[in-house]
Amino acid sequence: MSQSRIRLERVTKRWDATTAVDGISFDVTPGQFVILLGPSGCGKSTTLRMIAGLEEASDGQIHIGERDVTRLPPGDRGLSMVFQSYALFPHLSVADNIVFGLRSRKVPKDEQRQRLAKVAGLVDLTDYLHRKPAQLSGGQRQRVALARSIISEHPICLMDEPLSNLDARLRSDMRREIKALQSRLNMTVIYVTHDQVEAMSMGDRVILMQHGKIVQDGTPDELYNRPASAFAASFIGSPAMNLLPLEAGKEGAVIVGEPHTPVAPLEAVGGQLGIRPEDIALSTTSTTGVPAMVVSDEYLGADTIAHVTVGNHNVRVRMSGKHALAGQPCRLYWARENAHLFAADGLRRDDLTPTPLPRSPHSIPRPPVVGSFQH
Amino acid sequence: MNIYRVGWLAKLLALITMGFLMLPLAAVIPVSFTGKRYLSMPEGDWSLRHYIALFNSSEWIGSIMNSAIVAISAALLATLLSTAFVIAVWYRNNQWTRWLIGLCMLPLIVPPVVSAMVLYFMTTNVSHIAPSLGYDSLPGVILAHTLLIVPFGVINMLVAISRVDRRIELAARNLGAGLWQTTWMVLLPNLRLSMLTTFLLCFILSWEEIAVTLFITSWEVITLPRQIWSGLRDNVDPVVAAISTLLIILTLTLLFLRMAIQGWRAGQQHP
Ligand SMILES: Nc1ncnc2c1ncn2[C@@H]1O[C@H](COP(=O)(O)OP(=O)(O)OP(=O)(O)O)[C@@H](O)[C@H]1O
Numbered sequence: 119m120s121q122s123r124i125r126l127e128r129v130t131k132r133w134d135a136t137t138a139v140d141g142i143s144f145d146v147t148p149g150q151f152v153i154l155l156g157p158s159g160c161g162k163s164t165t166l167r168m169i170a171g172l173e174e175a176s177d178g179q180i181h182i183g184e185r186d187v188t189r190l191p192p193g194d195r196g197l198s199m200v201f202q203s204y205a206l207f208p209h210l211s212v213a214d215n216i217v218f219g220l221r222s223r224k225v226p227k228d229e230q231r232q233r234l235a236k237v238a239g240l241v242d243l244t245d246y247l248h249r250k251p252a253q254l255s256g257g258q259r260q261r262v263a264l265a266r267s268i269i270s271e272h273p274i275c276l277m278d279e280p281l282s283n284l285d286a287r288l289r290s291d292m293r294r295e296i297k298a299l300q301s302r303l304n305m306t307v308i309y310v311t312h313d314q315v316e317a318m319s320m321g322d323r324v325i326l327m328q329h330g331k332i333v334q335d336g337t338p339d340e341l342y343n344r345p346a347s348a349f350a351a352s353f354i355g356s357p358a359m360n361l362l363p364l365e366a367g368k369e370g371a372v373i374v375g376e377p378h379t380p381v382a383p384l385e386a387v388g389g390q391l392g393i394r395p396e397d398i399a400l401s402t403t404s405t406t407g408v409p410a411m412v413v414s415d416e417y418l419g420a421d422t423i424a425h426v427t428v429g430n431h432n433v434r435v436r437m438s439g440k441h442a443l444a445g446q447p448c449r450l451y452w453a454r455e456n457a458h459l460f461a462a463d464g465l466r467r468d469d470l471t472p473t474p475l476p477r478s479p480h481s482i483p484r485p486p487v488v489g490s491f492q493h
Numbered sequence: 494m495n496i497y498r499v500g501w502l503a504k505l506l507a508l509i510t511m512g513f514l515m516l517p518l519a520a521v522i523p524v525s526f527t528g529k530r531y532l533s534m535p536e537g538d539w540s541l542r543h544y545i546a547l548f549n550s551s552e553w554i555g556s557i558m559n560s561a562i563v564a565i566s567a568a569l570l571a572t573l574l575s576t577a578f579v580i581a582v583w584y585r586n587n588q589w590t591r592w593l594i595g596l597c598m599l600p601l602i603v604p605p606v607v608s609a610m611v612l613y614f615m616t617t618n619v620s621h622i623a624p625s626l627g628y629d630s631l632p633g634v635i636l637a638h639t640l641l642i643v644p645f646g647v648i649n650m651l652v653a654i655s656r657v658d659r660r661i662e663l664a665a666r667n668l669g670a671g672l673w674q675t676t677w678m679v680l681l682p683n684l685r686l687s688m689l690t691t692f693l694l695c696f697i698l699s700w701e702e703i704a705v706t707l708f709i710t711s712w713e714v715i716t717l718p719r720q721i722w723s724g725l726r727d728n729v730d731p732v733v734a735a736i737s738t739l740l741i742i743l744t745l746t747l748l749f750l751r752m753a754i755q756g757w758r759a760g761q762q763h764p
């Protein structure tokens with residue numbers, strides 16, 4: 119199985135003026151499901167294409183298994199790829215699309231037929247083999263693209279936003295199917311997405327990128343609970359983490375515009391305090407905690423997002439159930455372990471601990487820590 | 494929803510314009526069936542004698558054969574050249590290829606008379622070395638026509654290849670196909686119909702070419718337009734009306750064929 123290990127060493131891609139990928143390194147162990155996550159234009163697709171050999175690295179090395187494949191043509195790298203919006207061959211039937219790779223590698227006809235039958239069953243396409251891609255639904259095309267790549271039986275599969283053209287329900291079905299397929303075929307998968315829900319629910323490991331660099335590389339849990347930077351904090355989680363600038367107050371750092379409640383030691387001044395909307399408890403009866411004012415509320419069914427102002431800042435608070443609190447003064451409370459501190463340059467500060475807020479006896483119990491994500 | 498309606502004035506103008514364009518065609522068809530020996534409207538004396546004369550004349554048949562050979566060869570050459578060109582441009586896709594495309598279009602902006610003169614000097618010069626390739630030879634005319642119609646072929650094929658999704662090339666390479674396999678198994682099948690329409694377009698362009706042909710042929714290679722031209726100059730024979738009628742039918746057939754192919758392709762949507 120070690121031929122499905124993927125190792126990148128300071129891989130860089132430059133085009134004239136732009137550096138799309140800037141010296142990134144990571145090591146994917148066999149059988150891992152790794153997510154490349156990041157905003158549009160951060161270099162995810164470029165990284166994937168360099169691994170696939172469809173784009174030549176300007177610098178650095180790519181190893182697959184024991185081999186240095188940096189200069190190898192795409193067909194010799196022993197991996198398959200699923201493209202964004204599928205890239206099916208419009209002139210070929212579903213069956214011919216799926217066996218294309220076997221045909222170009224001159225696999226005997228008999229074996230082609232056997233493998234086609236097996237893979238078509240696996241992705242539930244047996245009844246559609248004679249159709250053209252134009253005659254399929256989005257979900258079926260997606261399956262053809264999957265089948266076309268897994269029929270090669272390569273131990274590595276690269277996927278570039280394979281679900282971005284599907285509607286929400288189909289996406290969640292396909293997420294589970296892809297996961298199931300991966301563990302069944304014991305594939306190593308690198309999966310590109312800019313959808314954090316996909317990243318958190320599918321990945322064993324998430325590599326978060328920004329401007330061609332890796333911001334954080336860890337398990338979904340680590341990304342959610344210990345974001346390495348303010349960017350990582352705001353990228354993961356929905357609604358995004360609240361980031362509040364800190365200034366010097368009498369007894370420590372305070373939120374700008376709210377000078378009476380110290381929230382962190384003085385050394386944190388100039389940086390930001392981050393708290394997730396789901397980690398904040400809001401009370402209209404409590405007399406302790408950070409004073410705030412509810413501006414509006416957004417009812418989402420299972421929960422309500424209250425938009426409140428603290429000092430000069432807007433803060434989102436997630437509450438379960440339905441609440442209509444607009445216009446009311448309130449107090450906010452959060453547990454010390456749920457508050458994150460970031461330095462002025464955005465990096466996480468682990469050398470400081472936030473100041474605990476005084477706990478009021480009346481405060482509402484805070485909602486359970488959300489480890490699962492609603493879309 | 495289109496909220497603009499076509500007004501009656503616009504409709505009338507369109508009808509008048511169409512009538513103006515169609516009238517000569519409408520006139521030439523009855524004239525070709527006249528029973529008289531000169532150009533005239535048939536007055537009850539409908540006859541096929543001019544069609545019979547046409548098919549019995551070795552001059553007319555010879556010129557039709559010449560035109561067919563020239564048009565088919567030139568259209569084939571132009572289609573192959575423009576296909577090869579756009580495929581190379583598609584794979585390379587850089588600064589240089591944009592210049593090359595511009596270069597390819599140059600013959601379009603040169604006035605036909607200038608092209609004709611240049612080709613006249615070229616063919617006469619070639620004649621000194623290889624008479625069978627130069628002035629007043631079939632290969633000479635074929636090459637000259639190819640030169641003239643290649644830009645149109647390139648335009649047609651560029652439009653076609655720009656509709657091909659680039660990702661399918663990446664997909665093919667990822668699936669182990671090399672350059673040739675990608676070209677044969679992916680690119681060309683997606684260009685097949687466009688190559689056919691390009692061929693038809695080039696065929697028509699070469700088939701009716703007269704300006705340059707007048708300059709580079711004298712009496713060996715008489716193409717059909719040239720034969721018509723001299724037929725009109727010497728004596729106005731109703732055979733000209735007969736051949737015109739046949740040409741109208743041929744052109745209409747080719748145009749409908751091209752439209753049918755394009756319509757059929759539009760029906761086959763791409764995913
Ligand atoms: N062929 C190219 N020439 C020049 N610049 C390019 C080229 N391809 C990509 N880039 C640039 O490289 C950067 C990274 O592009 P890439 O496609 O990897 O982004 P991405 O993370 O996949 O974004 P998205 O989520 O929108 O797909 C972008 O700024 C893009 O403009």
Ligand SMILES: [Mg+2]
Pocket residue numbers: 162163164278
């Ligand atoms: Mg991308």
